[in-house]
Amino acid sequence: ETGVTQTPRHLVMGMTNKKSLKCEQHLGHNAMYWYKQSAKKPLELMFVYSLEERVENNSVPSRFSPECPNSSHLFLHLHTLQPEDSALYLCASSPGRLPANNEQFFGPGTRLTVL
Amino acid sequence: LAKTTQPISMDSYEGQEVNITCSHNNIATNDYITWYQQFPSQGPRFIIQGYKTKVTNEVASLFIPADRKSSTLSLPRVSLSDTAVYYCLVGEENTGFQKLVFGTGTRLLVSP
Numbered sequence: 001e002t003g004v005t006q007t008p009r010h011l012v013m014g015m016t017n018k019k020s021l022k023c024e025q026h027l028g029h030n031a032m033y034w035y036k037q038s039a040k041k042p043l044e045l046m047f048v049y050s051l052e053e054r055v056e057n058n059s060v061p062s063r064f065s066p067e068c069p070n071s072s073h074l075f076l077h078l079h080t081l082q083p084e085d086s087a088l089y090l091c092a093s094s095p096g097r098l099p100a101n102n103e104q105f106f107g108p109g110t111r112l113t114v115l
Numbered sequence: 116l117a118k119t120t121q122p123i124s125m126d127s128y129e130g131q132e133v134n135i136t137c138s139h140n141n142i143a144t145n146d147y148i149t150w151y152q153q154f155p156s157q158g159p160r161f162i163i164q165g166y167k168t169k170v171t172n173e174v175a176s177l178f179i180p181a182d183r184k185s186s187t188l189s190l191p192r193v194s195l196s197d198t199a200v201y202y203c204l205v206g207e208e209n210t211g212f213q214k215l216v217f218g219t220g221t222r223l224l225v226s227p
Contacts, residue, residue: 002158002160004158035217042217042218042219042220043159043217044217045216045217088156090158090159091158092158102147102149102206103149103161103164104151104159104161105161106157106158106159106160107158108157108158109156109157109158111156
């Protein structure tokens with residue numbers, strides 16, 4: 001248990017559906033992250049929020065829309081996804097955004113399958 | 116692209132010491148070196164972080180030479196449960212925000 005929870009753990013959706021992934025951290029951290037991990041590929045950083053402000057958007061398609069209503073919650077809204085978007089989506093949080101205090105705590109991930 | 120290079124895979128046996136070396140020739144002055152462990156279908160887990168010389172915690176040691184162009188993660192007396200992918204990362208400066216870029220990692224297989 002890392003103090004970062006994600007729901008749902010598994011999600012199957014059609015290309016026309018709209019769904020949301022939820023992440024919650026109970027660690028009092030100031031930064032939160034979304035990563036994508038496809039089969040046999042490195043983790044790809046998608047979005048970074050620091051104190052609820054988006055500070056990084058790593059050229060992610062607009063069909064992925066993040067939301068950070070407060071420092072404890074992070075959402076990833078999904079719409080009109082493609083089958084190649086099927087992956088493990090990981091949320092992480094860290095105390096700060098500088099390397100010295102940037103130990104990231106990851107959630108268990110949401111396994112997304114797009115049909 | 117990741118700034119690190121590490122072996123794709125390593126094999127070991129229970130009870131042995133495992134050393135995984137990572138190259139980061141272009142490490143910047145303000146970059147820290149961090150190692151993570153990942154089991155299948157789980158998020159990575161922080162193992163250890165250092166800036167220079169040697170760092171030791173309850174699970175591993177990290178050796179960093181003076182030029183900081185490489186680092187070695189040392190796992191003492193591995194067990195079957197240490198079978199996982201190990202990532203070496205250095206912080207990267209981008210638009211004023213330090214971020215971590217994961218490479219392909221080293222897949223460690225521990226056998227009985």
